[in-house]
Amino acid sequence: MEKITPKSKNLSAWYNDVILKAQLADYGQVRGTMVIRPYGFAIWENIKKELNLRIENEGVKNAYFPLLAPYSNFQKEKEHIEGFSPELAIVTHGGGKELAEKLVIRPTSEAIIYPLYAKWIHSYRDLPLKINQWVNIVRWEKRTYLFLRTMEFLWQEGHNVFSSEDECQKDTIRMLNVYKKFAEDALALPVFSGPKTEFEKFAGSKTTYAVEAVMPDGKALQAGTSHNLSDKFSKAFDIKYQNKEGKEVYAYQNSWGVSTRIMGGAIMAHGDDKGLVLPPSIAPIKVVVVPIKAEEKFIKYARKVQKVLTDCGISSELDLRDTVTVGFKFNEWELKGVPLRMEIGEKEMRDSAVTIVPRISEETSYQKKIAVSSINREVPPMLEKIQSLLYKRAVELKDSLTFSISSYEEFKDQMKKRKVFARVFWAGSTEDEVRIKEKTKCTIRVLENSKVFGRCFYTGRETNTVAYFAQSY
Amino acid sequence: MEKITPKSKNLSAWYNDVILKAQLADYGQVRGTMVIRPYGFAIWENIKKELNLRIENEGVKNAYFPLLAPYSNFQKEKEHIEGFSPELAIVTHGGGKELAEKLVIRPTSEAIIYPLYAKWIHSYRDLPLKINQWVNIVRWEKRTYLFLRTMEFLWQEGHNVFSSEDECQKDTIRMLNVYKKFAEDALALPVFSGPKTEFEKFAGSKTTYAVEAVMPDGKALQAGTSHNLSDKFSKAFDIKYQNKEGKEVYAYQNSWGVSTRIMGGAIMAHGDDKGLVLPPSIAPIKVVVVPIKAEEKFIKYARKVQKVLTDCGISSELDLRDTVTVGFKFNEWELKGVPLRMEIGEKEMRDSAVTIVPRISEETSYQKKIAVSSINREVPPMLEKIQSLLYKRAVELKDSLTFSISSYEEFKDQMKKRKVFARVFWAGSTEDEVRIKEKTKCTIRVLENSKVFGRCFYTGRETNTVAYFAQSY
Numbered sequence: 001m002e003k004i005t006p007k008s009k010n011l012s013a014w015y016n017d018v019i020l021k022a023q024l025a026d027y028g029q030v031r032g033t034m035v036i037r038p039y040g041f042a043i044w045e046n047i048k049k050e051l052n053l054r055i056e057n058e059g060v061k062n063a064y065f066p067l068l069a070p071y072s073n074f075q076k077e078k079e080h081i082e083g084f085s086p087e088l089a090i091v092t093h094g095g096g097k098e099l100a101e102k103l104v105i106r107p108t109s110e111a112i113i114y115p116l117y118a119k120w121i122h123s124y125r126d127l128p129l130k131i132n133q134w135v136n137i138v139r140w141e142k143r144t145y146l147f148l149r150t151m152e153f154l155w156q157e158g159h160n161v162f163s164s165e166d167e168c169q170k171d172t173i174r175m176l177n178v179y180k181k182f183a184e185d186a187l188a189l190p191v192f193s194g195p196k197t198e199f200e201k202f203a204g205s206k207t208t209y210a211v212e213a214v215m216p217d218g219k220a221l222q223a224g225t226s227h228n229l230s231d232k233f234s235k236a237f238d239i240k241y242q243n244k245e246g247k248e249v250y251a252y253q254n255s256w257g258v259s260t261r262i263m264g265g266a267i268m269a270h271g272d273d274k275g276l277v278l279p280p281s282i283a284p285i286k287v288v289v290v291p292i293k294a295e296e297k298f299i300k301y302a303r304k305v306q307k308v309l310t311d312c313g314i315s316s317e318l319d320l321r322d323t324v325t326v327g328f329k330f331n332e333w334e335l336k337g338v339p340l341r342m343e344i345g346e347k348e349m350r351d352s353a354v355t356i357v358p359r360i361s362e363e364t365s366y367q368k369k370i371a372v373s374s375i376n377r378e379v380p381p382m383l384e385k386i387q388s389l390l391y392k393r394a395v396e397l398k399d400s401l402t403f404s405i406s407s408y409e410e411f412k413d414q415m416k417k418r419k420v421f422a423r424v425f426w427a428g429s430t431e432d433e434v435r436i437k438e439k440t441k442c443t444i445r446v447l448e449n450s451k452v453f454g455r456c457f458y459t460g461r462e463t464n465t466v467a468y469f470a471q472s473y
Numbered sequence: 474m475e476k477i478t479p480k481s482k483n484l485s486a487w488y489n490d491v492i493l494k495a496q497l498a499d500y501g502q503v504r505g506t507m508v509i510r511p512y513g514f515a516i517w518e519n520i521k522k523e524l525n526l527r528i529e530n531e532g533v534k535n536a537y538f539p540l541l542a543p544y545s546n547f548q549k550e551k552e553h554i555e556g557f558s559p560e561l562a563i564v565t566h567g568g569g570k571e572l573a574e575k576l577v578i579r580p581t582s583e584a585i586i587y588p589l590y591a592k593w594i595h596s597y598r599d600l601p602l603k604i605n606q607w608v609n610i611v612r613w614e615k616r617t618y619l620f621l622r623t624m625e626f627l628w629q630e631g632h633n634v635f636s637s638e639d640e641c642q643k644d645t646i647r648m649l650n651v652y653k654k655f656a657e658d659a660l661a662l663p664v665f666s667g668p669k670t671e672f673e674k675f676a677g678s679k680t681t682y683a684v685e686a687v688m689p690d691g692k693a694l695q696a697g698t699s700h701n702l703s704d705k706f707s708k709a710f711d712i713k714y715q716n717k718e719g720k721e722v723y724a725y726q727n728s729w730g731v732s733t734r735i736m737g738g739a740i741m742a743h744g745d746d747k748g749l750v751l752p753p754s755i756a757p758i759k760v761v762v763v764p765i766k767a768e769e770k771f772i773k774y775a776r777k778v779q780k781v782l783t784d785c786g787i788s789s790e791l792d793l794r795d796t797v798t799v800g801f802k803f804n805e806w807e808l809k810g811v812p813l814r815m816e817i818g819e820k821e822m823r824d825s826a827v828t829i830v831p832r833i834s835e836e837t838s839y840q841k842k843i844a845v846s847s848i849n850r851e852v853p854p855m856l857e858k859i860q861s862l863l864y865k866r867a868v869e870l871k872d873s874l875t876f877s878i879s880s881y882e883e884f885k886d887q888m889k890k891r892k893v894f895a896r897v898f899w900a901g902s903t904e905d906e907v908r909i910k911e912k913t914k915c916t917i918r919v920l921e922n923s924k925v926f927g928r929c930f931y932t933g934r935e936t937n938t939v940a941y942f943a944q945s946y
Contacts, residue, residue: 005535028539030576036534037536038534038536041536042535061514062514062515066625086568088565088566089567092565092566093563093565094563095559095614138541152539152541251713395786
């Protein structure tokens with residue numbers, strides 16, 4: 001097996017190596033596109049299943065809206081078309097003919113879903129309406145950064161409608177917190193969360209909220225967004241309902257999405273020089289069983305062990321290949337980030353036991369021998385331990401890469417030395433923000449209210465608003 | 474609630490009424506497109522889950538390949554481009570610029586997946602390779618027939634690769650039988666299955682096999698196809714591997730797919746004048762619980778009943794709306810095809826029981842009162858009974874609409890009177906087939922080998938090949 005670039009040496013080379021060699025993904029033929037291979041897709045399916053459950057628990061139902069929309073739909077909300085127009089893929093021919101009106105492949109589905117909402121919503125009794133869809137999205141992009149930036153990606157987009165602005169705002173925050181908890185619990189990714197600035201918001205929203213993860217190079221990964229659209233889209237798409245008093249009024253809406261890029265974030269945050277390290281909660285294979293020798297008795301014993309794992313509801317793989325060495329197998333399963341490896345040899349058989357080697361542990365080299373009969377008691381806590389260790393390490397990383405900074409000079413110095421999340425007091429304008437971006441490539445990832453006041457690092461004005469600046473993926 | 478057209482009076486008006494009024498789907502804004510609404514999508518998710526399990530049991534893994542491909546990819550297999558070219562949607566502009574090479578939205582993914590297979594497959598050790606994807610497909614279409622014919626549809630497409638032609642052929646039939654069993658077990662849809670003629674085969678395949686269901690109007694619904702591609706695509710896309718003898722040889726391939734149209738088939742086959750009748754195996758709500766009065770004690774009792782259902786793993790809905798009458802509720806849940814209704818009133822409460830009314834039964838009006846404590850024992854068999862009754866009725870329908878016909882005159886007479894599946898001996902040519910299609914709109918749905926010989930109904934030649942002719946959706 002070819003070596004992968006060490007993570008500490010070159011993060012992005014390591015990242016591409018790991019994804020390609022662990023067969024998570026590959027490049028599509030059209031520039032900017034990506035193929036998600038079976039092992040990668042199994043991880044995505046686990047992410048989807050877990051997040052979908054959390055979304056359903058909020059009373060949201062899944063549906064499916066068309067891929068294509070008339071171009072004119074996108075022009076209905078002015079800021080929306082301005083924001084998305086450079087990213088659109090346009091269909092001009094269909095069925096062998098040039099089309100009278102060109103069609104847009106969805107870059108997001110507000111302009112596709114809301115005409116139907118206008119048709120379906122009549123009365124306050126129809127609200128709240130909460131619908132989500134898991135679909136593919138196209139935003140024009142020429143350079144592929146596997147999972148993190150691709151022309152086509154998979155995501156879920158939720159579109160909720162409410163009768164009051166207050167309810168809408170509360171729900172926007174509720175969905176943001178669903179994302180925050182999901183990132184932390186399932187992906188072991190601690191995040192910053194809060195509103196974006198006017199400059200960074202979603203085209204057409206009133207306010208955009210985001211969860212942002214800290215990558216090992218100090219850069220920010222936007223892992224999910226929740227937009228309060230207020231009545232901006234309901235006015236553009238004529239989504240009105242009759243309220244309890246019999247009056248026709250506009251509805252309030254939000255939309256919120258998480259895409260395959262969150263998977264890129266989890267890969268980048270947790271992996272090490274040996275390859276992937278998958279949080280057990282999303283690992284397609286939680287345990288790999290490897291007999292040390294390819295003898296009949298070992299194979300039989302290994303099958304028995306796998307049966308016990310299956311009975312405990314623990315997904316596993318039994319590696320019986322006779323075309324590669326045991327050492328090769330160990331390396332490969334480490335590369336693939338499988339949380340636990342079970343080794344079976346003479347000694348293990350004699351003791352009706354297995355030797356377990358976790359993919360990561362607090363000690364440098366750790367292994368444990370347990371009785372087969374105790375798999376159901378011993379294995380789940382070991383998986384939980386890996387999950388919490390990953391989270392602990394990610395929190396340490398996040399903390400170690402977040403700096404309180406009080407002046408623009410200090411900020412520029414820091415960013416020249418090493419990229420970080422800069423926590424600063426902020427009272428600047430959009431123009432200030434743009435200027436800082438031009439100079440330093442850093443943008444405000446999220447805002448926060450501070451309990452105390454301080455001086456803006458850029459304008460010197462007093463404020464209790466805190467901004468997290470970082471360079472983003 | 475508005476009335477729906479009776480099924481016996483006008484099948485296609487009934488079909489559209491049911492789908493729109495039960496809120497399964499709606500029309501998208503672009504001609505030919507469809508929106509799958511939450512209730513319809515929940516049915517599709519159940520179909521998908523059940524079929525996906527059966528596909529995984531065949532050792533197939535899910536993945537995701539890009540939506541867009543260079544136009545030139547589709548030209549590599551000559552028959553393939555000829556067949557699909559009139560149905561393509563073409564992207565000519567992206568990111569605000571005209572593209573150097575136009576892109577095709579996938580009408581099926583052979584031409585997108587196989588260049589990657591060529592890259593991934595090197596040795597006999599890489600085979601068999603079995604990959605499936607659940608994705609959206611676009612084939613140009615101007616008239617929408619909800620679920621049955623839409624410009625965009627959802628499907629799964631499996632793409633398997635083998636080292637021998639024999640293995641490939643066996644697997645092609647195996648996947649056909651997965652579809653047959655799925656249609657019969659899960660959707661209660663009996664089907665004809667077998668090879669298609671050269672004229673009806675998939676563009677580029679060696680042989681196409683299909684499962685075909687009989688609709689109540691005697692028309693055929695193609696519910697799934699399995700194509701033996703032999704080495705036609707592997708030669709076009711250069712999918713070669715080194716065999717055990719160290720020689721470079723071409724691989725053998727098949728592909729197979731089932732789409733959202735199978736859901737249309739199940740709707741059309743099973744519904745009645747009151748609306749949908751969902752096979753319990755795919756019904757999102759298996760039991761609806763309706764308190765006869767909106768009093769606190771009934772509601773409390775109904776919640777207890779729902780808790781028992783949930784504990785038994787039976788999905789249910791508790792209808793507590795106070796804005797509509799009980800009669801309205803009954804009609805609506807019948808329209809929505811929910812298999813069982815539980816009614817709760819004074820008498821039921823007194824006896825710690827519920828009254829169950831099945832959506833269909835062998836008697837005209839049937840209901841049963843059971844103790845709440847026996848829900849876990851009594852309800853599952855009632856659901857199974859509905860499932861088997863639906864299948865029995867569908868088999869009767871299929872049999873009653875299949876006629877053995879021995880001459881072309883008889884065939885034309887029959888098709889003028891009433892559309893049916895005509896079982897005929899067949900030794901005609903492709904030209905004969907085309908001529909019959911032009912005259913009668915009927916095509917050969919599948920072929921079959923008969924144990925006995927007979928005379929071709931068209932040419933008079935002796936043969937043991939039987940063809941099923943029908944008009945198709």
